Amino acid sequence: MGHQVTQMDVESLQKSGSRRGRCLDTFLVVSIIFLFVAVTAVAAGGVICVMGLKSQLDLHAAPYPGAPEPTSYQKYKMENFAYLRAEKNKLVTGNMALAEFDYGDGTSVGSNFDFNPKQFSLQPKKEGTYFVYTDLIFTCTQTCPQGVVTVNVGDKLTCEVELPERSEPSATPVSKRCWTVTRIESEKLHTHMTLPKTGFHNWQLELKGSGLGVFLVD
Template identity: 55%
Template structure:
């Protein structure tokens, strides 16, 4: 009789321990799920914040927006003096200084007042010392059924170098986006220098629409 009771008591203890383990496992899974959800939510918030900052800093030349229509000239998106954007002005690929043009819109253009753009020498100079986000967008098209393969390189002073590998055949445009953040002294102008391989890049051309040089002040 006593032995049977001892066995039953041990079984009860075992069942209680089993239930405790089950509860522990369930709580651990719930905690892990909550932790993962929190991390994911935090990541989403960071992405949203970064996207909102980029949208605020990115100029939209030639387009009215609600803030502009209401006359809110103090909004950061409309302090265009810290932005500069230039479009490519020639399609020819050769060893040369790249030619650029400001985008005209309304009574102004796409070069903010904190920049000097020399349209004769095709140089762009930030007037203020600080860190600048600078980028090059290059779009190229093969104008024949076969083009000469090679590497096109565009260097923005000693701050940014962008290289594009061009194939012999390309049914669609070849594009390349390059960017960096560099400190500028507020005195040195930047010139984009194009370099092509020996013998040139026959039947390739630079698309004026989409090929850009841009900068904006980070801090």
């Protein structure tokens, strides 16, 4: 085989590999976005409802008559997904009080996670790449000072929420959603809240819609 033919083959392979690489990148980005939308869609309602492409996910809190058995892919999704709800309105510097809840035949924490209700820690059993997100919603009950509340999920995610000064109670909440895709090995994840050093009163955390979610991506 001549030199010219060999060079053309290499160029052809490079172009083909480049196209495959772009396709793979696109697929990964779309997959991550889909997972984020799916697992956070109704967290504000205090329940989990994983929704998406019907051919992939058709999960229900309670089976309906004639419902098909969950596929191995669906079972994988729930085993590798965990969601914890906030349990206390009062804002304090320290680990946030979080709790699992009943979901279907089990709880909102999949079997591939260990949740410690005393330490409020969540530990994935598998090493891998995880999608980690937190939803935070605050309301003002009286006269409220301005300040920044910081929430850290271990060393994996930092979420800063700027709360404005308010001279009277307000039903309008201040909400923020933070997320990341990160590598987790065997560490326990604590969700730690840090308040401003000065007096910080009358702001409270809304339990409906505030919580932590973790999902195994790969």
